[in-house]
Amino acid sequence: MVAQEFKVDLNKPLVYQVGYLGESYQEWVHQPIVSKEGPRFFESDFWEFLTRTVWWAIPVIWLPVVCWAISKSIQMGVSLPHIAFLVVCGIFLWTLIEYSLHRWLFHIDTKSYWGNTIHYLLHGCHHKHPMDGLRLVFPPAATAILLFPFWNLVKLMSTPTTTPALFGGGLLGYVIYDCTHYYVHHGQPTSKVPKDLKKYHLNHHFRIQDKGFGITSSFWDKVFGTLPATKTAGKSR
Secondary structure, X not given: OOOOOXXXXXXXXXXXXXXXXXXXXXXXXXXXXXXXXXXXXXXOHHHHHHOOOOOXXXXXXXXXXXXXXXXXXXXXXXXXXXXHHHHHHHHHHHHHHHHHHHHHHOOOOOOOHHHHHHHHHHHHHHHHOOOOOOOOOOOHHHHHXXXXXXXHHHHHHOOOOOHHHHHHHHHHHHHHHHHHHHHHHHOOOOOHXXXXXXXXXXXXXXXXXXXXXXXXXXXXXXXXXXXOOOHHHHHHO
């Protein structure tokens, strides 16, 4: 007997359904549904609440932490030019983390029940419902947990006096990333740079989903050879 293929019911909480898709999950999750209204994830109102975040919560919550971290290095005698350099380095470090997470974790192939479920929570939901405005930025509770390993990573790369400023720069890079990500989905840019960035990212969602992993820029895609070809270049081949 051939088992009947599992079908997801979009009218019911999705998180505990997607795992049953098995090997067909990857095909399903990369067929986007373009709607500003996202699906329900959990039956529990508490867990559902934790999955929904308004974009402005990111700068409101994390910019004070950025300022606090930078001020710690200032209090320890680090000069302002050195502080500025560390912040820029932190932002640059974040862009590499941003690219690495997106390429090697968020786009990992899964087919097991729990693999599919975890992937859907991490990133699959965003590809399935790319215009869901309340699930475009990372939930603050999850970010708070991830800041601990990020702090320890920065400690390995710097001194006790420079660690806070470098950490603050990295966190600032994250804030820029999440706000940029929301903007390229829901903003209406009028100038060339943000227009190109919006086109570049939406190309990742709707045309070539295995390339174009940068969000704030295409720099690391160029470095690692994952820059998608333009439609013009593709037609000329």
